[in-house]
Amino acid sequence: MSSSPNNSVVSPEKIAFLHRNINAWFRAHARDLPWRAADRSGWSVMVSEFMLQQTHVKRVLPVWETWMERWPTPADLAAVDSSEAVRAWGRLGYPRRALRLHAAAQAIVEKHNGEVPSSYEELLALPGVGSYTAAAISVFAFGNRATVVDTNIRRVFGRTVRGLALPGKSLTAAEMRLAESLMPDDLEESVVWNAATMELGALICTAKSPRCEECPVSSGCAWIAAGKPEADYVPTGQAWAGTDRQLRGAMMAVLREATGPLPAELLTSGGRVDFAFPQEVAAAVQKLQKLNSPAEQLQRCFAGLLADGLAKQDDAGRVSL
DNA sequence: AAGGCGTGGTG
DNA sequence: TCACCAAGCCT
Numbered sequence: 001m002s003s004s005p006n007n008s009v010v011s012p013e014k015i016a017f018l019h020r021n022i023n024a025w026f027r028a029h030a031r032d033l034p035w036r037a038a039d040r041s042g043w044s045v046m047v048s049e050f051m052l053q054q055t056h057v058k059r060v061l062p063v064w065e066t067w068m069e070r071w072p073t074p075a076d077l078a079a080v081d082s083s084e085a086v087r088a089w090g091r092l093g094y095p096r097r098a099l100r101l102h103a104a105a106q107a108i109v110e111k112h113n114g115e116v117p118s119s120y121e122e123l124l125a126l127p128g129v130g131s132y133t134a135a136a137i138s139v140f141a142f143g144n145r146a147t148v149v150d151t152n153i154r155r156v157f158g159r160t161v162r163g164l165a166l167p168g169k170s171l172t173a174a175e176m177r178l179a180e181s182l183m184p185d186d187l188e189e190s191v192v193w194n195a196a197t198m199e200l201g202a203l204i205c206t207a208k209s210p211r212c213e214e215c216p217v218s219s220g221c222a223w224i225a226a227g228k229p230e231a232d233y234v235p236t237g238q239a240w241a242g243t244d245r246q247l248r249g250a251m252m253a254v255l256r257e258a259t260g261p262l263p264a265e266l267l268t269s270g271g272r273v274d275f276a277f278p279q280e281v282a283a284a285v286q287k288l289q290k291l292n293s294p295a296e297q298l299q300r301c302f303a304g305l306l307a308d309g310l311a312k313q314d315d316a317g318r319v320s321l
Numbered sequence: 322a323a324g325g326c327g328t329g330g331t332g
Numbered sequence: 333t334c335a336c337c338a339a340g341c342c343t
Contacts, residue, residue, distance in 0.1 A: 048339085049339070051339090052338090052339040052340095053338090053339065053340045053341075054326090054327085054328095054337090054338055054339080054340055054341090055327090055328080055329095055338065055339080056329085056330065056331095056337095056338060056339090057339080058329095058330070059328080059329070059330075059338095060339090091327080091328060091329080092327080092328075093326090093327030093328040093329080094326060094327055094328085094340090094341090095326095095327075096326070096327095096341090096342090097326095097327095097340090097341085100341080100342095127341095128340090128341065128342090129341085130340060130341050130342080131340090131341095132339075132340060132341090133339085133340075133341085136339070148339090150339050150340080151337095151338070151339075151340085152338095152339070153339090169323095170322085170323090198339065201339095202338095202339075207336090207337070207338085208331090208332070208336075208337085209332070235336085235337080237335065237336065237337085238335095238336080238337070240327095240328095240335095243325095244325080244326085245325075245326060245327060245328095246327085248326080248327080249326095249327050249328070252327080308326095
């Protein structure tokens with residue numbers, strides 16, 4: 001057992017201060033989200049967690065509603081083709097999440113008798129479920145005691161405890177140990193704590209312009225005490241224009257709008273393509289062609305979609321989700 | 322283990 | 333307006 005200089009040892013008094021104030025704040029200010037309702041299920045929480053990976057609540061809400069209405073249990077989703085899941089995913093982004101959620105539903109049917117497992121280890125074994133999502137489902141759906149660490153929680157602890165404007169680019173073992181050391185011993189308090197610290201990071205202790213005036217622990221915040229120093233690194237912006245991601249997104253939009261198989265040339269040709277399709281497909285194709293991507297990039301991205309299972313090609317070479 | 326992977330709300 | 337970046341996961 002070695003100790004690094006980065007290890008933050010927090011006094012019992014400060015931990016109690018954080019527990020008391022953040023949990024009280026949450027009990028007064030928690031958003032009324034449907035996946036937090038009393039009638040939530042393991043599945044409803046699981047669907048929300050998949051959709052919330054790198055996507056804000058506001059955009060998730062309507063898709064989650066229609067998803068849960070259509071597929072109220074894992075078995076309902078597992079019974080349809082994965083392309084249905086990808087289309088229903090709509091414009092949420094990262095459509096491979098839809099594929100993984102579908103695969104996870106099938107695994108739940110096959111290995112867990114159709115019931116979402118409650119243990120961290122069993123959840124972690126499901127497709128698309130990593131350490132964050134496994135802990136989140138175990139805690140928020142089943143009320144277990146597990147340490148949830150997401151980007152919000154990392155930022156809250158980074159500021160209040162470590163005095164940093166922003167946590168590092170990737171989660172470290174020391175950070176994970178710190179989060180565990182801050183967990184309330186009491187089961188019910190620990191469940192609230194996980195949700196409360198995340199909510200504080202999402203609503204108050206935000207990345208860009210935190211609302212410290214409204215923060216319940218500003219009086220004990222190490223970052224404020226240090227004079228709000230700048231982050232010691234500059235986050236590198238995410239490139240977009242001209243990237244494969246943009247092109248893949250445009251191709252996926254075409255496939256989502258299509259009601260049947262499409263000529264592959266519609267996706268892989270950089271030039272004009274004669275076609276007579278519904279307005280929506282035509283518009284999506286126009287956007288794709290407007291990118292004016294080189295043929296080599298079109299081919300690469302198209303092959304990527306096929307390899308990822310997001311698109312399928314029939315014997316005649318026609319493409320669909 | 323660093324980098325790929327969508328999309329759009331927001332300051 | 334237009335960068336920024338968000339309840340990560342996987343390889």
